[in-house]
Structure formats: C-alpha cells, structure tokens
Amino acid sequence: MINFRLDRRGLLKGGLAAGTMLAAPTILTRSASAYTNEPTGSNVVLGFNVPQSGAYADEGADELRAYQLAVQHLNGEGDGGMLNTFSSKELQGNGVLGKKVDYVTGDTQTKSDAARASAKRMIERDGAVMITGGSSSGVAIAVQGLCQEAGVIFMAGLTHSNDTTGKDKKANGFRHFFNAYMSGAALAPVLKSNYGSDRKAYHLTADYTWGWTQEESIAASTEAIGWETVAKVRTPLGAGDFSQYITPVLNSGADVLILNHYGRDMVNSLTQAVQFGLLDKMVNGKKFEVVVPLYSRLMAQGAGENVKGIFGSTNWHWSLQDEGSKAFVKSFGQAYGFPPSQAAHTCYVQTLLYADAAQRAGTFNPCGIAEALEGFEFDGMGNGKTLYRAEDHQCFKNVLVVKGKDNPESQFDLLEVVDEVPAEQVTYAPDHPMFAGGELGACNPGA
C-alpha cells in the first residue's frame, strides 16, 4: 500500500503547482479567429434570448415565434415573408453568406442576472455570433453591455426605454423599436385634440429604466401642451395587485391617469382602474380618462373590454395595409393561426436586418456588420421609410397612435390606428437631454 501523508504545507504546495500548470495555457490568447465565434462550419448560430417566465412572458413567446419564422425565411423555407418586400435584395433565401442559419434559445426570466447568464451560455457554449431579444429595457441594457464586452452584435427586441440608445448605448447594440420620447411626441397632439389642453395627469410608473424614461418623456410632452402633472408614483415590476396605487388617484384631483406599465402589469393595472370605476367618474367637470402610452395587441387582448376608447402608441400593428406588413401577417398567420404582435414584428425585422447587413458586409465580424447597419436606409418592413441612425444606432420611422376599438370584430381586432405620425415629427437630435450622458464607444469584435 502506498503511504503518503498530506499536511497543510504539502497541500498548499501541490495546489500552487497545479494551479500554475493550469494557469499557464490560459495566458495564451484564444485560438486565432478574427472575431468572437467566427463561424467556420456550414452554419451560423444566432441566440434568441426572450422572457419565457415573468411579467413579459406573453411577449416573449410571440417573439420566439417570430424568430423561428425569420430563420425559416432566411433558410428559404416558407413563403419568404418580408424578404419579398424588403428594399434590399441581397438575401436569396439560401441562408446568410451561404451558411445555414441555426438558432439557440434562452429564458431571460425578465431578470438581468438570468438574462446575462443565458446570453453567456449562448456565446460561450453554443457559439452564437449575434444575440437578440429582451422584452424589458433593464434586461436589454444589461445584455447589450455583455455583448459589447464579449464582442458580438446585440439586436435589441422590444425595448422602449430612452436609455437603450441613450445614456446606455453601445457600439455593438442596435434598436429597431421606437422609444419613450417618440411615444410622447406622437401622442401629445392627439391627446390635445381629444382631451383639451387643461388636464391634470397622474402617473403610475413601472419602477425601472423603461418606466422612468417613459414617465419623463410623457410628462415633458404633455406639459408642453399645457397639462399639469399632479403626481408620479412608482410601482414595482410584476406587482400583480395595483389597488393600493389606484385608490389615491381619485383623491388627488387628477383627471387623467397615465399608466406607464407594460405586459401583465398593464393588464392588471388597467383592469383594476376600470373596475374601480375611474372611467365613469367626472373630475373637475371633465370625464376621467386613462392613457396607456405604450400599447400592444397582446396587452389589449389580456385587458379585454377595458381597453375601449383608451389611447396609446405602438411601433406597428397587424392591420397596416402596406405590402411588407401584409406579407408578414400572412406568413405568420399561416404558421401560427393568429396575427403577430408588435414584439414579434420588431424581432422578425431585426433578424432580417442583421442577416442583410452580414450579407452586404460579406462577413459576420461585428465591426463589419455595424458599419453596414449605420446610416442604412430601408423600406418594405412595415413602417415605411426607415433610417438606422449612425450616431446612436436607433431606427427612425413612423409611429402609430392607436385607440382601443369600441366594436371589435374579432379577438385580435382590438386596436384601431388613429394616426400614423411621420418620422420627422418624432425625430430628435442625438444629443437631446433625455438621451445625453452616454457614449457609443468603438465596436468590439472580441477575440
């Protein structure tokens, strides 16, 4: 029998030696690829990081459907969807740069930590060259930061906070979705013509980056039309029960309630506001109104009857009659049996835009793709002429103002488009105070 003695000193010595041996190769850099996860085989992997649990799970599920549809269209399966109407004709339906598109998925749980862990898994283990998704701005900002460090492209999904392309913008991150400032700029004229310029607004706000910037943007644009902001109350994300926040509204003297909520939060807070009879009240001699600045069909579906007559803004709606929207609604409907939400639309478009940029750049290198996307003008994706601005990687396009329909014809036909606000009206300078404080930095190819 071998007799060996282990004392503390021996253990330390051994540990040190083993550690040094193992640390030695790590000082060498990774193998000689030009950028992180350079695809060398016959396929390229994209990472779809969406909330599958939590307050935004409905949006996440619809985003995932859209991503799967986009991958099918890129690989030449199905009817091609928006590839036929997209103004850039580089993509041929044979993958991207001759490589078949594969994908991996992950659950963000609407938590920054979980989202980063799942994005890291896709980058480190599955070799994803692009990460996309997110239905919460807090998560989108956290994952965008990670992608910048790791040297992959981040194509933001549904994120509406000003900060995503404002103070937290990153060179590797791109956003197609509109933002809170645009919502305010598009909504204010409609609110003025419907509710007048002498109103008192009460804000209930989801307590995180998106809520804060939307509250700031909406308060600024409603104050510009003469409204007064009575109170701004923050509510925790995913609160479920909002009754304690809604009761004080009536005693505050406010005659408009602005709900800076999204997803299930909005469904719950709006339903409770209606149940409390807010909409039947007369305050200051005017009918009490509720405004939901960021609307989506999925939320309208959740809130049911309660959305009737309530104004809001949205990035895109399936009832639009341009060629791109019609093509997308048709192929999404054929695949899943119901029309897509705005979350699905922006995620689908982002995937196509990424693929097109890679095709035009001739590489998956993040720096090449960033260059191809910066200042890129396109059409046929459902929002009219759109510009990817180089200064902050934000898309500028038309914004829809919508209203809950009084007589819906089906369970999907819940919103009517009141106004399509042209891009010029919602455009702002890159150094606008609401977006100031950050810097894009240089693109990072990793490796």
Add this chain to the structure above:
Amino acid sequence: MTVEQSKKDKIMVIGVVLAVLLGPIILNPFGAGYPDLLQKFVIYGIFAIGFNILFGLTGYLSFGHAAFLGVGSYSAVWMFKLLSMNIVPAIILAMVISGLFALLIGFIALRRSGIYFSILTLAFAQMSYNLAYSVLTPITNGETGLQILHGDPRVLDAAVEDGALPVTNLFGLNMNATADVSLLGMDIQFNAGYYICGLIMIVAFYIALRLFRSPFGMMLKAIKTNQNRLNFTGVNSRPYTLTAFVISGIYAGLAGGLLACTDPLAGAERMQWTASGEVVLMTILGGAGTMLGPILGAGVIKYFENIFSAYNESELMDVFSFLPHWLQELVVSVSSLFVGEGWHLTLGVLFMLIVIFLPGGLMEGFNRLVKLARGGYRKDGASASAAGKVTAE
C-alpha cells in the same frame, strides 16, 4: 477527532481539489463545460458552504442570506469603478462590508430563534432589496443594475484605450482569458476566472472543514442539538451564533464579490427573497450539515437553471429522434413541460422527491449507495453504525 475521521477529511479535500481542477473536462459531456456556468458552480458553492456554516451547524435558518451576496456584489463593483479593475481590493472590500452588514443584522436578528429568526432575516433582506431597488438608486443604479462605465475614475489603473471597457483581472491575468484545447475529441475551455474562483472555493472549503472539526464547531453543534440545555449549563450561546452568522455572511459576501469579478454587474434581484430561498434549497437538496452536500446542491440547481431552461421543442425532437414518429411527438409534448420555461417544475419535483425519500439530501443518497455496496459483505455491522452516522460526513 479520530484518526479515521481525519483520513476521510483528507480524501474529501483531495476529491474537491481534483473536481475543481478537472471541472471543465468532467462537465463538458453534460453540456456544462463552459466558463460562465463553471464559475457559477464554484461561486454558488462558496455561498452554500457559508450558508451551511450557519444552518448546518447551529440550525438557525436564515431566509435573507442573499442580502449579503448583493452587498458583496455592489461593494466589488464600486471598487472596480473607483479604485482598480484588479479583483483583490474588490474581494477584500466585499468581505469586509458584508461582514459588517452581517454583524449589524445578526446582532438584532439573533435575539430570537427558530421561525422568528427566519422571519427577521427575511424582513431585513427584503428591506435591503427594496432599498437597492429604489431608495438607494444613486448607489445601486436601481433595477438596471450597477455597471462599470468607460468614464469611471479608477485611480490606480492606467487609462484604457478609447471606447473599450476594461476587463477585471488578477494582477494582469484577465478573468475572461480562456484557452481552447482539443482533448478526447471535445473542445475544452480552460478559463482563468474559473480557476481563480475554484482555488478560492477550495480555500473556503478547507477553512469550513477546519471550522466544522474545531471546538468552536462543536459548540455550534451543541447549540443546534439543544440550546436551552446549553444555556442552563451557564454558557452564553449568543456570541457563538453571532460569530457563525458573521462568518456565514462573509462567505456570502465573498461569493457576491466573485460574481462581480467574473461579470462586473450588480443587480438588485440578487438580493430578492427568491435568491435567499435558492441557497436554502441548495443546502437542503445537497444535505444540510454535511461538508460536500451544499456544493453538490449548488451545482444541481445551477445546472437545472442554465441547461434545462435552454431546451426547446426542436432540440427535444432531436433527442428523441430514435423513437417512432407518433411516440416521438407524444414523448416530446410531455417532456417539454419539464424543460424550457418548465424547469422550475422539474426542480420542484426533484426537491419533493429528495425531501420525502432522502431527508439528508443527496449526500444521504450517496452514503446509502456506499453502504449498499459495502453491505454485500458486511451485513451485520450496518445497522449498528447507522445510528451514529447521521451527521458523520
């Protein structure tokens, strides 16, 4: 301490060292051999070891341990922002601040025991969470989480090149440095951050082991067995429990600091009650009061969270492609309930099974297996030693 006991301890330490060193190779076939998850395994291992010092030894069930994890993370990220990207000052500050924080909370919460202690710690953790989430936004950056920025002062570091974010490092060795090696047909990633965290875990494990075997650890076990009797014999137990609480808090702070070292971001959700509950699950799943149990439990839970949650229907289709088509669809539609967003369900079922059939956690299952293997030729001694072996490991 008997001779046999110390021999067992040596084998255990060697086992842990080997497991940590060979981690990337062993776990690669299970799809868990990538740096981020490996780092999580060892970091949450430290967290659970620390929790076990309190719960396993004294029986005080803290339901707010995530608060110390969060405090550690925030302290470390602030160190990265203000002083240097070197992880040493960050880890030291994380341990000091979380230790002080544990002293404060422990001083108040340990005036009660049992369920009242658990509720008090839970209340403190929720308070910390809500403070970090909204009131202390200037320090914690609220829900978005505290991140390092290009424009941070970092007085000790040289200026970074334009636009790039600096990387956390240990005296120049970058935490994210990774060597890809092809071994046995697998692509193994040896990551510097993992080995640094792994070595720290080995040290933490060794210290905890010495603590378990020390007279101090004996005293803590006495508190767990019967605190009243201890008080009647004239021993003031509170200094002992408070020390255990602070040590445990420092372990949690160390884990939080290391989380920030591997990924310089600290978010408030790290302090939420679900995170506190998670470490309780880890410890009970693995086996409370055992040395290796908490590490195993941490590994199992992190594996489920990261790997099971990532399966989607098309991947399941591939896994079951050997079955006939109709059976394949059936199996996939049933099993897809337990993966993807359903991973919580799987974890819940596993937890229930373990608590019902193996109250001592995975370690009890392991010990039973060992006994079963030995029982083949030593049937008579098994029942006699079983009684005295409940907390032997």
